[in-house]
Amino acid sequence: MNIVVCMKQVPDTETRIKIGSDGRSIDPADVEWIVNPYDEYAVEEALQMKERTGAGEVVVVSVGNERATTAIRSCLAMGADRGILLKTEHPFGDTFSIAEALANLLKEMEFDVLLFGKQAVDDDNAQVAQLVAHMLDLPCVTVVTKLEIEGSTAKAHREVEGGTEIVETSLPSVFAAEKDLNQPRYASLKGIMTAKKKQIEEKETQLGHFKIEVIEMLKPPPRPEGRIVGEGREAVPELMQLLKNEANVI
Amino acid sequence: MANGVLVFAEQRDGVFRGPAFEALTQGRRLAGQLGTDLSAAVLGSGIAGTVEVLKEYGVDAVFVADSEHLARYTTEGYADVFSKIVREKNPSIVLMPASSLGRDLAPRVAAHLETGLITECTALEISDGRLLGTRPVYAGKALIKTFVKTDPQMATLRPKVFSAETISESKETHVEQVDVTTGAERIRAKVIEFQSSGGDRPELTEADIIVSGGRGMGNADSFNVIEDLADALGAAVGASRSAVDAGWRPHPDQVGQTGKTVSPSLYIACGISGAIQHLAGMSSSKYIVAINKNPDAPIFKVATYGIVGDLFEVVPALTEEVKKLQAA
Ligand SMILES: Cc1cc2nc3c(=O)[nH]c(=O)nc-3n(C[C@H](O)[C@H](O)[C@H](O)COP(=O)(O)OP(=O)(O)OC[C@H]3O[C@@H](n4cnc5c(N)ncnc54)[C@H](O)[C@@H]3O)c2cc1C
Ligand SMILES: Nc1ncnc2c1ncn2[C@@H]1O[C@H](COP(=O)(O)O)[C@@H](O)[C@H]1O
Numbered sequence: 001m002n003i004v005v006c007m008k009q010v011p012d013t014e015t016r017i018k019i020g021s022d023g024r025s026i027d028p029a030d031v032e033w034i035v036n037p038y039d040e041y042a043v044e045e046a047l048q049m050k051e052r053t054g055a056g057e058v059v060v061v062s063v064g065n066e067r068a069t070t071a072i073r074s075c076l077a078m079g080a081d082r083g084i085l086l087k088t089e090h091p092f093g094d095t096f097s098i099a100e101a102l103a104n105l106l107k108e109m110e111f112d113v114l115l116f117g118k119q120a121v122d123d124d125n126a127q128v129a130q131l132v133a134h135m136l137d138l139p140c141v142t143v144v145t146k147l148e149i150e151g152s153t154a155k156a157h158r159e160v161e162g163g164t165e166i167v168e169t170s171l172p173s174v175f176a177a178e179k180d181l182n183q184p185r186y187a188s189l190k191g192i193m194t195a196k197k198k199q200i201e202e203k204e205t206q207l208g209h210f211k212i213e214v215i216e217m218l219k220p221p222p223r224p225e226g227r228i229v230g231e232g233r234e235a236v237p238e239l240m241q242l243l244k245n246e247a248n249v250i
Numbered sequence: 251m252a253n254g255v256l257v258f259a260e261q262r263d264g265v266f267r268g269p270a271f272e273a274l275t276q277g278r279r280l281a282g283q284l285g286t287d288l289s290a291a292v293l294g295s296g297i298a299g300t301v302e303v304l305k306e307y308g309v310d311a312v313f314v315a316d317s318e319h320l321a322r323y324t325t326e327g328y329a330d331v332f333s334k335i336v337r338e339k340n341p342s343i344v345l346m347p348a349s350s351l352g353r354d355l356a357p358r359v360a361a362h363l364e365t366g367l368i369t370e371c372t373a374l375e376i377s378d379g380r381l382l383g384t385r386p387v388y389a390g391k392a393l394i395k396t397f398v399k400t401d402p403q404m405a406t407l408r409p410k411v412f413s414a415e416t417i418s419e420s421k422e423t424h425v426e427q428v429d430v431t432t433g434a435e436r437i438r439a440k441v442i443e444f445q446s447s448g449g450d451r452p453e454l455t456e457a458d459i460i461v462s463g464g465r466g467m468g469n470a471d472s473f474n475v476i477e478d479l480a481d482a483l484g485a486a487v488g489a490s491r492s493a494v495d496a497g498w499r500p501h502p503d504q505v506g507q508t509g510k511t512v513s514p515s516l517y518i519a520c521g522i523s524g525a526i527q528h529l530a531g532m533s534s535s536k537y538i539v540a541i542n543k544n545p546d547a548p549i550f551k552v553a554t555y556g557i558v559g560d561l562f563e564v565v566p567a568l569t570e571e572v573k574k575l576q577a578a
Binding site: 232 | 354
């Protein structure tokens with residue numbers, strides 16, 4: 001089974017965000033970078049698939065700058081076989097241009113399963129998996145919480161309002177991982193050591209065909225100052241009064 | 251030239267969902283500003299009789315795609331048909347709800363149409379004749395304002411952020427059946443089963459009130475006190491990731507960066523500390539109540555109203571008060 005995982009490097013979710021001098025993107029100084037959390041579920045799923053079938057390889061692909069090699073290396077330390085960096089210095093890759101770069105590479109690769117995260121937690125677009133799937137004319141299942149593969153058929157569970165859809169599709173196919181899919185492993189010391197010897201191929205990439213333009217990035221307006229109503233159960237009548245007469249929500 | 255605003259009016263089993271009405275209301279406002287028409291597209295099977303309700307939202311035209319193979323949502327089937335409608339009608343703006351369906355479908359449609367899409371907007375305006383969408387990024391730590399450079403300009407709207415408003419005067423609405431030629435054989439990914447999560451509490455992302463519990467609940471059984479308050483209020487039940495990872499609540503209940511993003515009128519956080527990843531999912535709630543025994547818990551920084559105390563004492567007392575109010 002050959003599996004490709006598309007992975008984005010994103011700021012750590014705890015990172016303080018400073019708006020850059022262009023007023024349209026973040027200031028990357030002092031930012032700690034990690035593998036997009038949803039993409040870790042995708043990598044873990046890929047590794048488990050390969051372990052189950054006992055053959056094939058797991059390739060991690062990322063569009064980003066040189067710094068993204070550290071994130072690819074983290075995936076190799078988890079157990080992925082090799083990495084490809086589509087190297088670009090363009091700071092605002094919009095989803096369409098990133099998807100196009102990925103699709104152009106993937107057209108030349110052979111795979112049974114193409115995995116993504118449900119969304120990248122920097123721009124929170126939740127678009128790239130579906131865009132790539134369309135560009136490659138493949139079926140795509142998003143928000144996947146369980147994935148079973150038998151031969152060339154896949155059954156994916158997908159979380160929606162009021163329940164779970166079970167979607168059947170044939171391979172090759174695209175899947176976008178949701179949190180519940182699995183429990184990503186930590187890289188072992190041995191994994192980290194062997195990852196240093198694994199190959200990361202770098203390909204210079206030009207992003208183009210931008211469809212969106214960010215004109216401004218701003219801090220969200222602060223929430224109005226709240227207040228402590230009181231302590232313990234004695235405060236409950238006062239809270240009720242406020243919810244009813246001030247907020248008008250009950 | 252592209253002209254008009256087209257809204258994807260999502261329905262399931264013949265019933266339109268709240269987020270569809272929110273999108274129609276915004277569509278009407280934007281169409282008004284541009285001096286253009288508002289239309290709606292409805293996809294499904296046996297739905298002809300259901301579109302009447304859309305007239306209350308002031309649509310000038312409704313395009314109905316009625317076909318057996320659209321009975322259940324499939325990404326490919328819906329993307330083919332909806333893209334075809336957009337191509338034919340050539341609107342300049344296409345709005346869709348950021349529901350599960352909309353989040354899955356909109357990017358695929360944008361890919362079909364080779365146009366840009368702004369997902370999960372929390373504000374929409376017209377600037378220099380173009381759609382300007384505002385959306386949170388970096389877990390709500392920043393906002394961006396974005397234009398789509400191509401036509402149609404596509405956007406999805408975060409549920410519950412915008413209100414749904416009907417119009418008072420009646421209006422002529424033109425209803426048109428569109429020809430659905432896409433064959434079912436084009437659909438590769440198919441829903442073969444739907445497992446309902448059961449229960450009759452409202453859907454988390456569509457609820458007006460949410461009561462959430464965190465690690466402070468201590469175990470799965472204690473969530474009874476959360477459920478009692480939720481049921482008294484007709485609210486949904488949410489949870490922090492700690493409560494979900496401990497196995498006390500199922501993953502669909504998780505609120506936060508790696509869970510759901512919610513914007514109810516009232517969010518009641520019980521035994522939740524207020525980690526940045528939790529706030530990412532709920533800080534756009536209109537009113538926030540925090541019940542926590544630690545007065546320094548960060549949740550109090552975002553809470554409109556806070557009570558410092560043991561939730562096992564405060565929450566049942568609150569439930570009693572709510573019941574009293576309703577009996578009165
Ligand atoms: C990549 C990533 C993604 C994440 N995504 C999410 C997410 O989507 N959602 C999310 O919630 N978290 C998420 N987290 C986890 C987050 O960082 C916190 O660990 C988590 O939110 C803490 O949950 P909690 O507030 O329930 O628990 P704690 O932080 O342990 O807080 C428990 C609180 O309960 C109070 N308490 C205890 N007993 C009582 C009592 N009897 N009465 C009243 N108060 C009491 C305590 O004072 C404390 O404030 C994520 C973390 C990472 C790294
Ligand atoms: N620059 C990138 N390089 C590789 N994969 C990406 C990139 N951006 C997004 N993806 C993939 O697409 C998914 C959805 O991202 P997004 O649409 O940006 O929220 C991510 O979880 C990744 O799997």
